[in-house]
Amino acid sequence: MNTVALLLASFVLSITGLFVFIWSLRKRLFDPSAAAANVIFSEGEIGTVEEPAATPAQKAGLSGQGEHGPAGAPGTAHDAVLQQQLRERVEADRSSAFVVFLLLSCAVIWLIVASLAGLTSSIKLHQPDFLVQQAWLTFGRLRTIHLNAVAYGWAPMAALGIAIWLLPRLLKTRLVGGRVAIVGCMLWTAGLIAGLGCIAVGLSDGMEWLEIPWQVDILLVAGGALVGVPLVYTLQARKVDHLYVSIWYMGAALFWFPILFLIANLPAVHVGVEQATMNWWFGHNVLGLFYTPMALASVYYFLPKIIGRPIQSYNLSLLGFWTLAFFYGQVGGHHLIGGPVPGWLITLSIVQSVMMLVPVIAFSINQHMTMRGHFGKLVYSPTLRFIVLGGMMYTLSSIQGTVEALRSVNTITHFTHFTVAHAHLGVYGFFTMVMFGAIYFVMPRVMSWEWPYPGLIATHFWLVVAGFSVYFISLTIGGWLQGLAMLDASRPFIDSVIVTMPYLRMRSVGGFIMTLGHLVFAAHFAAMALRHGPARTGAALLHTRHLAAHSAEA
Numbered sequence: 001m002n003t004v005a006l007l008l009a010s011f012v013l014s015i016t017g018l019f020v021f022i023w024s025l026r027k028r029l030f031d032p033s034a035a036a037a038n039v040i041f042s043e044g045e046i047g048t049v050e051e052p053a054a055t056p057a058q059k060a061g062l063s064g065q066g067e068h069g070p071a072g073a074p075g076t077a078h079d080a081v082l083q084q085q086l087r088e089r090v091e092a093d094r095s096s097a098f099v100v101f102l103l104l105s106c107a108v109i110w111l112i113v114a115s116l117a118g119l120t121s122s123i124k125l126h127q128p129d130f131l132v133q134q135a136w137l138t139f140g141r142l143r144t145i146h147l148n149a150v151a152y153g154w155a156p157m158a159a160l161g162i163a164i165w166l167l168p169r170l171l172k173t174r175l176v177g178g179r180v181a182i183v184g185c186m187l188w189t190a191g192l193i194a195g196l197g198c199i200a201v202g203l204s205d206g207m208e209w210l211e212i213p214w215q216v217d218i219l220l221v222a223g224g225a226l227v228g229v230p231l232v233y234t235l236q237a238r239k240v241d242h243l244y245v246s247i248w249y250m251g252a253a254l255f256w257f258p259i260l261f262l263i264a265n266l267p268a269v270h271v272g273v274e275q276a277t278m279n280w281w282f283g284h285n286v287l288g289l290f291y292t293p294m295a296l297a298s299v300y301y302f303l304p305k306i307i308g309r310p311i312q313s314y315n316l317s318l319l320g321f322w323t324l325a326f327f328y329g330q331v332g333g334h335h336l337i338g339g340p341v342p343g344w345l346i347t348l349s350i351v352q353s354v355m356m357l358v359p360v361i362a363f364s365i366n367q368h369m370t371m372r373g374h375f376g377k378l379v380y381s382p383t384l385r386f387i388v389l390g391g392m393m394y395t396l397s398s399i400q401g402t403v404e405a406l407r408s409v410n411t412i413t414h415f416t417h418f419t420v421a422h423a424h425l426g427v428y429g430f431f432t433m434v435m436f437g438a439i440y441f442v443m444p445r446v447m448s449w450e451w452p453y454p455g456l457i458a459t460h461f462w463l464v465v466a467g468f469s470v471y472f473i474s475l476t477i478g479g480w481l482q483g484l485a486m487l488d489a490s491r492p493f494i495d496s497v498i499v500t501m502p503y504l505r506m507r508s509v510g511g512f513i514m515t516l517g518h519l520v521f522a523a524h525f526a527a528m529a530l531r532h533g534p535a536r537t538g539a540a541l542l543h544t545r546h547l548a549a550h551s552a553e554a
Helices: 003-026 034-038 056-063 077-126 139-171 178-200 214-236 245-264 272-307 314-327 331-336 343-355 357-371 375-379 382-405 407-413 417-447 454-487 493-498 501-529 544-553
Strands: none
Touching: 034 314, 077 139, 077 178, 077 417, 077 501, 139 178, 139 214, 139 245, 139 272, 139 417, 178 214, 214 245, 245 272, 245 314, 272 314, 272 331, 272 357, 272 382, 272 417, 314 343, 314 357, 331 343, 331 382, 343 357, 343 382, 357 382, 375 382, 382 407, 382 417, 382 454, 407 417, 407 454, 417 454, 417 501, 454 493, 454 501
């Protein structure tokens, strides 16, 4: 196959697709007007802060940032319309409450399991004799348990929980198919427990991200399909004409993931070099075509809702969606640089990695322009801190990934801890931070109860930010030095191990601080679920003058 012809065809196809998309915007085929960005707001709600996780003092600070209540006086026709919309929103929230609570509760449990397994694995890298009495506690098994608890426990359950909550809100209708999703959650959880049990006893398919035996994967496939059913049913029952961009991202993610997972887990189909190629096709695409769209969908909803203004450019949000779809499919091939795979495949992957700058820059500009003049709200909004920081980490991780895909850089970073740092920048710095913020926003609506100890939200934030900073910086530096040592033919291989020791110890310090933050988060979540602590009810309020009416509905 001619490499130049293939790359040229790929480039021309992608650019042609972009021109078609731009033409469609010019022809207003995708409703790019400013009104399209306003559909997430009720009548007169623009300009009003919505921050369920804020204390009264923080809400006062947010109001002091130039926010005003909605137009219209009580008793007017406008006020009646607003009240009707708020009642419909409360009803939509109520319809999804139990399903969302179940999914988010499972997510938090798996977060703690993954954190403890990850911290123990990290310690083993510089203290290999730590906890070796049992086979399931060895590094190879425990690190794999950590990865799968994150990849199929915390991450998808958090994302699906937020998606189930957003669907009825964005479609302005009740959730349809919630009971089916509950069954799906139970099947998924059973499959994950069985899968981690298999890994613990040494049964594994042996491919990163795909270690769970394919026989157990059947439960995950069935559970995931059932959790996705409400998307189809609720879309059919929608009461809106325009589908907001968050629906695009969530719908695409819930369509892409089953295809990726099914193809990657087909038994006895992928062997040899093809298996390695498929492995990284799946491993990278599950990040870029499932976790990333779900997190971006959350950012595009929660960020404008919190600050009380629509996203700056609806066109840019659609451009980011389509370019992500066009360019991400073959990005994973750069993990195989230097391997026995066709050169054209590697080059194609590098080209698409570089072109991923288009959706990343589109999102970054949109987030910055939307937040312009509102950055002062970060001081007062607990949720906004997580959301905005997560969005920034998306920009950083994507640009770093593009640079890391270049052969000159990959030669140094391949097979080093640098790659581990980069993976955590995307999955943790971006995705997990956004999910934390989304959960802080959603749970008061789900429980009709405010977070009992607001100080713990700030504690959680600073612990995970500090811990992750130590973790990421230490592994980035240590991984780079490791790569340089391995490339130096005059140095023995053991030098590349010794040089990483100080940085691996710092990794464990950072991991410990992050785990402590997760324990604070989980304890606060449990306290809210059990309704312990001060009774801070009424979190669902949007407009203080409607306290009595809205409290009655909530």
